[in-house]
Amino acid sequence: MARLEPKHSLATRLFHWANVPILAVMIWSGLLIYWANDVYEIRWQGRLLFHFFPDWFYNALKMPGRLGEGLSWHFTFMWLFAINGLLYVLYTTMSGEWRHLVPNCQTFAEAWQVVLHDLHLRRTPLPRRKFNGAQRLAYSGVIAMGAGSLLTGLAIYKPVQFAWLTSLLGGYPAARFEHFVLTILYGVFFVVHIVQVIKAGWNNARSMIIGVELTQDGEASYEQADVVAR
Amino acid sequence: MNKPMSLPDDQYRELNQQLRRMTRRGFAWGGAAILSGFAAWKWLGSRSEEEMLRWPLRRALELDEKLARATFNPARKSREFLPRSARMPRVNGRYGIDPNLERKSWRLQIAGSSGALAWTLDQVKALPRFEITTELRCIEGWSEIVTWGGARLVDLASATGLALRTGQVGDPMTHTADLLPYVSLTTPNAGYYVGLDIASALHSQTLLCYEMNGEPLTILHGAPLRLAIPVKYGIKNLKQIGTIVFTDSRPADYWTSKGYDWYAGF
Numbered sequence: 001m002a003r004l005e006p007k008h009s010l011a012t013r014l015f016h017w018a019n020v021p022i023l024a025v026m027i028w029s030g031l032l033i034y035w036a037n038d039v040y041e042i043r044w045q046g047r048l049l050f051h052f053f054p055d056w057f058y059n060a061l062k063m064p065g066r067l068g069e070g071l072s073w074h075f076t077f078m079w080l081f082a083i084n085g086l087l088y089v090l091y092t093t094m095s096g097e098w099r100h101l102v103p104n105c106q107t108f109a110e111a112w113q114v115v116l117h118d119l120h121l122r123r124t125p126l127p128r129r130k131f132n133g134a135q136r137l138a139y140s141g142v143i144a145m146g147a148g149s150l151l152t153g154l155a156i157y158k159p160v161q162f163a164w165l166t167s168l169l170g171g172y173p174a175a176r177f178e179h180f181v182l183t184i185l186y187g188v189f190f191v192v193h194i195v196q197v198i199k200a201g202w203n204n205a206r207s208m209i210i211g212v213e214l215t216q217d218g219e220a221s222y223e224q225a226d227v228v229a230r
Numbered sequence: 231m232n233k234p235m236s237l238p239d240d241q242y243r244e245l246n247q248q249l250r251r252m253t254r255r256g257f258a259w260g261g262a263a264i265l266s267g268f269a270a271w272k273w274l275g276s277r278s279e280e281e282m283l284r285w286p287l288r289r290a291l292e293l294d295e296k297l298a299r300a301t302f303n304p305a306r307k308s309r310e311f312l313p314r315s316a317r318m319p320r321v322n323g324r325y326g327i328d329p330n331l332e333r334k335s336w337r338l339q340i341a342g343s344s345g346a347l348a349w350t351l352d353q354v355k356a357l358p359r360f361e362i363t364t365e366l367r368c369i370e371g372w373s374e375i376v377t378w379g380g381a382r383l384v385d386l387a388s389a390t391g392l393a394l395r396t397g398q399v400g401d402p403m404t405h406t407a408d409l410l411p412y413v414s415l416t417t418p419n420a421g422y423y424v425g426l427d428i429a430s431a432l433h434s435q436t437l438l439c440y441e442m443n444g445e446p447l448t449i450l451h452g453a454p455l456r457l458a459i460p461v462k463y464g465i466k467n468l469k470q471i472g473t474i475v476f477t478d479s480r481p482a483d484y485w486t487s488k489g490y491d492w493y494a495g496f
Contacts, residue, residue: 002245004252017260021267037371067370068489072283075491076290159367160308160461160496161301167309172365172373210256214249 005215007130007207007222012097015088016208022084023186025077026149028061030183032070035063040180052180078153085146100130100226102140107133118199130222142189145182152179282489295493302429308364308460308496311375316363316443319374321450325484326422327470329449336418336454338438339473340390342410344397347390351454354438357381357389362435368464369485369494378458379441383413384432386474393428393476402432414481415457418472425481426459426466430495435460438471463494 008016035058041051058064092098110133116122126132131139155166155175169175197205207213215221277284283291337348363377384402387393393402393410402409413431416423430436437458440447447453452469459466465485475481486492 002242004245004249017263033371037368039372068282068485068491069287071369071491072287072291072489075294076287158298158496159365161298161303161306163306163309171309172367176371206253206256209260210249210252212249212252214245 002217003215004212005221006211007213008211009095009097010211011091011095012088013208013211015084015091018084019081019088022077022080025073026081027183027186029070029073029077031058031061032063032066033074034180035070036067040177052184075157078157081146082150085143085150089143100222101136103133103136107136109133111137128219128222128225130226138189138192142186145185145189149179149182152176152182155179281487291491291493295491295495298493298495299427299429302495304429304433308435311363311365313361313363313377313444315375316377317374318443319366319376319451322368322370322464323422323469324450326417326419326468327450327452328417328419328421331418331449331454331470333454338455338471340386340392340475341473342390342392342397342476343395343478344392347392351440354381354386354455355440357385360437361441362437362458362460364435364460366458366460366464366467367496369490376458377443378437378439379444380437380439380455380458382434383436383438383457383474384434386438387432387476393432410476410478412477412479412481414473414475414477415468415471416473416475417468417470420472422468422484423482424457424466424468425483425486425492426462427493427495428476430459430461433459433461461496463496465490466494 031053034052038052042049092101110126110129112133113122114126114132114134117126129135151165152169152175154162155169156172156179159166159172159175166172166175169178203214274284274286277286279285280288333351337350338354340347340349358381359379360382361377361379363375365373366376367373387402388400391397391399391402393413394405394408395410396405396408398405398408409428411428413426413428414423415426435458439452439456439458440454442448442451447456449470452471455471456469457467457471480492483490483492485494
């Protein structure tokens, strides 16, 4: 019989949506800070391909000359970002939800099939999963990125008290660069995430708001599907 | 929603209604959350400013500072490098620098709650000389490795006794209860000024510098005497010191008044 199957717990949804404005403020204020020394660029054989970021970008977002303001936002919202992330990891570990998220031995093979499917190179439908291999990699990866942002951030925030961490990350300028690269990767994640959510359809997207998904007759529950897969 | 084939009409209707109800409720909560987030943003943006920052952000920076000062371990040092990795940093700020400063009549004015002194450069140079090669980290985000040569501020404090309320000469760190909690540094023309917490000021890497990369300090880098304080951002590394005051009250700071964090420490 068709039914409404619980998919995302209230806690997961709260952590997920709280992170949206928090990360947005962190990236925005981070850009206000980065503007003051915007040295990163992509070069190919000495030729400049892209400069992070062009003037029109800063100007469109009214960013120039706001370093002090950016630092104050960044050093305020870093706490919210850290607390939300730590609580999420704690909850996901304790609730057992991690079993749906952390990559296992089939994840890479499955992720490859997802890629083939998305490129229309594989026609047969993918097996039913709460999160498929590609999702496991993406969602675990973005949590690891969050941890990376906290660590590289701490390394450039307190490079004397945490000198060991700064050294471990390759030194102060390297840690700053790594902190920046992670931010760019959030942008990449965001674009792919949005495209995939749109592709997956309303029933899936809505479940991140209301928690349940309409499940058709004959479809196994996610618990069963993922247990069988293990 | 496509009607599943196997479902009787009334069951389908019920499921559909339930889903609609949940969706409505979900969106109501979502909308409320967005509105309250927007309201919080507007509220923050309309708070009065304290030294060019909305006061809630200023409070947050002060909390960060409280935590940093409570956990500050003076034994932790800024990483040191080989002298050959040192470079000449850019001249990034000329605030308060007087290029025509009369060197002969220049004196380092030092004051505390127990008195005041005026030292010549030679008196500073008579203190033990230290050399460290470490990173100068600008609050803008760049950093440069520099070799600083000079006397430790903690040795000046020992020699003058002015860091202690009692004015007692000798290692001030053995009388921490009597330490004046802050230090204020100002250029001779008062065009630039910084405030420091005493723990950072008396850190073993904090130098009163008269040499940079093995050469006498140039005017634009702060001759005759400048501060090198690797536990702080570059903005605190005041050039051309005129006065050093050990004090009970939190000193004014040039960049703090322009909307920056007062502590600015690593």
